[in-house]
Amino acid sequence: MIENLELLIDVCLLTFLLLIVFAAIKTTNLFVATMLFGIFSFVTALLFLDLDAVDVAFTEAAVGAGFTTVLMLSALRLTGAFENVKHRHSVLGLFIVVLTGAALIYGVADFPNMGDANAPVHLHIAPEYIQLTQEKIDIPNVVTAVLASFRGYDTFGETVVIFSAGAAVLLLLGMGHAEPKHEPEQNLVLWVVVKPFIALILIFGLYVQFHGDFGAGGGFQAGVIFASGFILYSLVFGESYARQVVPASILPRFAALGVIIYGLTGLVSLLSDKTFLDYNALSSNPVSGQHLGILLVEAGVGLAVFSTVLLIFYSFSGVNHNE
Amino acid sequence: MNELLGHVNYWIVIFLMMMGLYMVIASSNLIKKLIGISVFQASVFILYITFGKITEGSPPIITDNTDVYSNPLPHVLILTAIVVGVATTSVGLALIVRIQEAYGSLDEDDIHDINDNDDFDIKSRSIT
C-alpha cells in the first residue's frame, strides 16, 4: 500500500505545483508571482523528499525557496512590483510550447514505469556506486560520495559555476555600499529573538557542513545556511553592521579561495602520479584519504558558496539607485 | 492501468514544463520570464528525480534497515543542476536590475521600442 500512498502524495504535490504556476502566470503583481515561486520551490522540495532525494530537497529548500526568493525580492525593491497589464497571446509561443510538450510526451512513452526497480537506470552504475561507496569510501551518504568523489569533477565545475555567478553579479552591479543613515526600526523583541537564532543558524550551518558524510547536507547547503545567518543579521540589524562583520571586499577573495582549495586538493594527487581528484593519494590509507579529500573539497565548496551567496546579497541590497 | 499509474507523474511534470516555457515566451515582463525559466528548469529537475525513484526504496544513505536505495546518481546531477539554476537566476536578476536602470522599464515591448529609437538616432547621425 505504501507505493500507492507515495504516488498519491506525489500526484497531489504535483497538482499543487500546477495550480501555483497557473496562478503565477495569471497574476500581474510581481510580488505575488515571486512569493508564488517561493512556495513553488518549497513544494518542490517536499516532492523531492517524497521521492527519497533528501539532499536535493534540502538544497532546493535552502537555495530555491530561501535564497532565490530573497534575491527576487531584493530585485523587486529596485524595479517595482507591477508589470504592465497586458497579456500577449503568442500563437507562435503556444505552438512551440505544444510542440515541446508533444515531443516530451512522445519521448516518455517508452520510459519504464515510475519506481520500477528493473529500469536500466537502476541496473547499471547506480548499484556499483552503492557498493563501491561502502567498500572504498566508507561513508553512509552515497550522494555525498558520488558528488565529491566519483563525480568530483562535476562538483568542481559546479563550484566554479557559483563562483562565476558571483563574478557576473559583481561585474553587473558592483559591490554596492550600505546606506549608513538607513537603519531598520529598533525593535527590541525582534533583536532579542533573532540574536540567539542567528547563533543557532550558524551552528546548524557548521553541522550541515561536517555532517554531510553521514546524513543529508554538505558544502552547498551549509554555505547557503551560513550565509543566510548573515543575511538575517543584515536584515534585522542593518546592512552597514553586517558589512562591518564581513566586509564585502573580502568576499570575492573568499569565493576564489574556495575554488582554489577545491582545485588544489585535486592537484595534490598529481604529485604522487595519481589522476586529478584521486583522494587515495592524500593518505597512506585510501579510505581515510577519501575522507580527507571529501572533507577538504566540501570545505572549499562551503566557503565558495557562503561567500558568493552573501556577496550576491550585498550586491543586490546595496545598489545605489542614482548611479 | 499500471502503465497509466507509472506514467501519470511524468505527464504532470511535462505539463509543468510546458507552463514554465509558456511563461518564458508569452510574458513580456522580464522578471516573469525569469520565473518562467526557473519553473521550466525545476520541472526538469523533478523529471530526473522521478526516474531515480525506486518503489519502496529509501534515501541513498546506507543504513542497516534496508537494501533498496533509490538511485543516487540523479540526485547528484540535480544538486549540480539546482546550483546552476540559481546561478543563472541571480545573473538574470542582476541584468534585470541594470536594464531597469538603463531603460526605465522591464517590459520587453517597451525595450524593443527604445532600441529601435536608438537605432534611428544612429542612422540620423550618420553621413551616408
Next chain:
Amino acid sequence: MSIELLYILILTIPLLTALGVLLCHQNPNARESLTLLGGIFLFFVVAKLALSYDFEQTVTLTLLEPFPGLSLALRLEPLGLIFTLVAGFLWPVTSLYAIGYMRAHHEKNQTRFYIAFAISIFATMAIALSANLLTLFLAYEMLTLFTLPLVTHAGTDAARRAGWTYLGILMTTSIGFLLLAIIWTWSLTGTLEFTPGGILAGKAELATLGGLLLLFVFGTGKAALMPFHRWLPAAMVAPTPVSALLHAVAVVKAGVFTIMKVSVYIFGIDLIGSLDSAYWLSLLAGFTIVSASIIAMSKDNLKARLAYSTISQLSYIILAAMLGVATGVFAGSLHIAMHAFAKITLFFCAGAILVSAHKTCVSELNGIGRAMPFTMLAFLLASLSIVGLPPLGGSWSKWLLLQATMDAHSTVLLIVLLFSSLLNLFYLVEIPIRGFFATPADLNYNNGIKEAPKFSLIAILITTAGCLVLFFLVNPAWNLVEQILR
C-alpha cells in the same frame, strides 16, 4: 640560367618593381625609371626564356601544395609563351607611355598607380605560366583585385560605381561559374593539370561536359562575352595607360587566354568539336561580334568605342576556340598577339589626343590630323590591322579565322566575320579620315595642340611598328602556335 630560375624571375621582377616603387615614392624620377627598368628587365628574361625553352621537355615548377593533390605550379607551354611575350613586351612600352601621360595629365596617387600596375603584371604573368587551373584561378582573381584600384583611380563617384560594376561582374562570374566549373572538373577527373589533348574526354556524358563548358566560358567574365561584357566599358574611367595595357591586353587577354587553355588542355579540341554547347557558344560569340561592333558605331566617346571594339575582337578568339578545329586554335592564338599590338596602339592614340588636345569624342576630332599627324597615322595603321588588311599583322589571324570557319563548315560564322570586318572599317577608319580630311568647325581648332609628350609618342611608334613587323615576322609566331597541338 635554369628554366625554374627564369620562372621565378618573371614573377618576382614585377613584385620587386612594386616594392621599389613603394620605397621611392618620394622621388618621381626614381620611381618611374624603376618601373621602366623593371619592364625592360622583365622583357629580357621573357625573351631569354623563349629562346632557351624546349617544348619537347616542359619544365614544371611546383611552388606550394595548398591541399593534397592540388598544387600551385608553373609550366610554360606555347600558348603561354605567346601571352608572356606579348605582355612582357608591352609592359615596358606602356610604362614609357604612362610616364608621359601621367605627368602631362597631372594624375594624383601615382605611386599607388605604379604599384598596382606592377602587381597586375605579376598576376598576368602568373596566369600565363600557370600549370593548372588552380594556379590560373588564383592569379585570375588577383588580377581582378589589383586592377580594381586602377579602375577607381580617379576616386570620383562615377569611378566608384564603375569599380562596383567591374568587381561585381568579374567576381560573380568567376566565383559563381568558373570556380564551380573548376571544382566540378576536379571532382570528375581528380586533376586540374593542363594536359595536351585534354583531361575531360570520356569522364562524363556529353551533356554534362557541355554544361561544364558553358560554366567555364561564362565564368571567364574577363573574356567579355555577352551578356557579361558590361564591366569593360565601365572600366574605361581608368587612366588611359590602364585601359591600354590592362583592358586591351592583359586583363581581357587573360580572359580569352583562359578560354583557349581550357578548350585546348582541359577539354581537348576534339571534344570541343563534338559538343553542342560549343556550337551555341560560337554563335553567341558571333552575335557578340556583330552587336558590339554596331554599338561601337553608335558611340561618340572614343574610349567607349574602342572598348566595344575590344569586346567584339575578344569574341573572335572565343569563336575560334569554340570551333573545335586546329585552324581555329592557331587563329585564336595569333589573334591574341595581333590584336594586342593594334588595340594598344589605338588606346595610346586616344590617350595622346586626350592629353594634348583634351578631346574625348570622335565628333570633336575633325581636322586633328594636321596637328597630330604621327598619332593619326598610327591610328590608321592600327585600325587597318584590326580590320585585317595586309601588310599588317592582323591580316594573318583574320585570314586564318576565316579558314577555320570553313574548316568547321559554318557558313553563318563565315558571313558574320566578313560582315564584322566591314563594320570595323566603318567605325575605326572613320576616325583618321575625320582627322585628316574633315574641316574643323572652329578655324583656330589646331592652335596650341601639339603631338603627345615624347615618351608617349615613342611608345606609339614602337607599337605601330610592331603591327607592321608582325606581318613579316609571322613565321616564328606560326611555328610557335603549331606547337600547341603537338
Next chain:
Amino acid sequence: MTHLPVLIVVAPLLAAALIVLLNNRKVAWLITLLTSLFCFYASVSMLEILQEVDVISYTLGGWKAPFGIELRIDALSALMLLILTGSALLVSIYALKSVEKEIPDKNQVLFYTALLMVLAGLIGISITGDAFNVFVFLEISSLSTYALISLGRDRRALHASYQYLMMGTIGATFILIGIGFMYVMTGTLNIQDLSQRLPAVADTNAIRAAFAFITIGAGIKAAMLPLHQWLPNAYTYSPSVVSTFLAATATKVAVYVMIRFELSLFGIEFSFLQIPFDKILVILGTIGILGGSIYAVYQNNVKRMLAYSSIAQIGYILLAIGLASQAGFTAALLHIFNHALIKGTLFMALGIVFFRFASAELSIMAGIGKTMPLTMAAFTIGGLSLIGIPGTAGFVSKWYLVTALLDASLWPLALLILVASVLTLIYVGRVIEVAYFRPTLKGESQLKVPKTMLIALWIFALSNIYFGLNSDISMGVSTLAVNQLIGVAS
C-alpha cells in the same frame, strides 16, 4: 605530461580564481596571457601525442569510466582545442589595451576572470567524455559569457545579454532533457558507454526525443537559423575582446557538441539512416547560408553585419555535416577551423576601429584605409578569406565543401554556395569601398593604435594566408578526426 588533459581545464579555472585573489589589473592580464600560452602549448602537445595514439583518455578521481568522469581527447577534440587556445592566446595579447580602453577600471580584474572561465568552459566541453559534464561546462562558459556581453558600453548590451541568457538557458535545459532521456534508457552518462548501449534501445521514442532535444539545444547555442535571434545583438554590443573571442569560438563549440552527440554518441547509423537528420541539416544549413548572407548585406553596423555572416557560416558547416559523407564531414571541420581564423581577424580589426572611434558603424569607417592602413589591410585579408578567394583559408574550406556537394550530385546547392559567396563579396565589398574609396571624415581621432593589438591582429590575418597556402595541419587534423568519427582506420 600525462596530466595535460586535466591541466588544460584546471589551469584556466584556478587562474581565474587566482586573479580575483590578487586583484590587480596588470597581473590579471599577465596571468591570463600566461595561462592561455600554457593551454596553447598543452593543446599542441596533445595534438602531437595524437599522431601516435588514437585517443587520450584520462579518468578523473581514479575511478575508471563509466563510474568516474572521463576526459577523452580524440582528433576532433584536439582540433577544437587548437582553435580555442590559439584564439585565446591572440585575444589575450590583444586584450591588454582594448580592455584598458573599453572596460571601467574597477571591472577589469573580473573581466579577465570571466574571460578565463569562458575559455575553461569551452575547453571543458571539448574534451569531456561525459554527457552531463558537457552541461556543467556549458553553463560555466555561458554564465561568464552573459556577464562579458553585458559589459558593452551601449545599454543594448544589457538587453542582448538578457536575451542570450534566456535562449541559452532554454538551450542548455533542452540538452539536459536530452541527456536525461538517454540516461533513463541506458543508465549511463559516459559517452563511450552510451554509444555502446544505445543501439540496443535505439528504436524507441525516448531516444528519438533525446536526439531532438539535444539537437535543438545545441542548435540554439550554435545560432542555427531559425534559432539565431540572440546572436546579432550579442555580437554587436559586446566589448571588442568578447565579440572577437566568441565569434572565433563559441558557436563552433556548440557545433562540436552537435557533432559529438550525433556522430560519436548516437552514431551515423542512427542519425542519418534511422532518422533523416541529414536532410534536415541540409535544409537548415541552406536556409542559414542564404538568410544570414542576405541579412548581412543590409546592415549598417559592421559588427552586426559580421554577426549575420557568422550565422551564414554556421549554415555552411551544418550543410557540410548534412551531406553525411566523409568529404562533407572533412569540409565541416575544416570550415570550423578556418572560419575561426576569418572571424577572429575581422572582429579584431573592427575592435581596433572601435578603439579609435568608439563605434563600428559603417559610416565612420569612411577613408580609414588611409589613416589605419595596417588594420584595414588585415581586415581586407580576412574579408577575402571570408569570400573564399584562392590563397586564403576560406578558399580551402569552400573548395572542399563544393567538392563534397558535387560528389553528392547536389550541384544546384554547389551553385548556391557560390552565389552566397557573391553575397559575401557584396557585404565585404561595401566595407572595403567605404574604407578605401571614401574621403576621410573630419575630426579624425588622433589616438594611436597600440602595437599589441596590431600584432595579434596580424598573426590572425597571416594565419588566414598560411592555412590558405598550406593546409597540411588543418587538413591533417580534420581528416584524422573524420576517420575516427566514422570509424575508418587511418
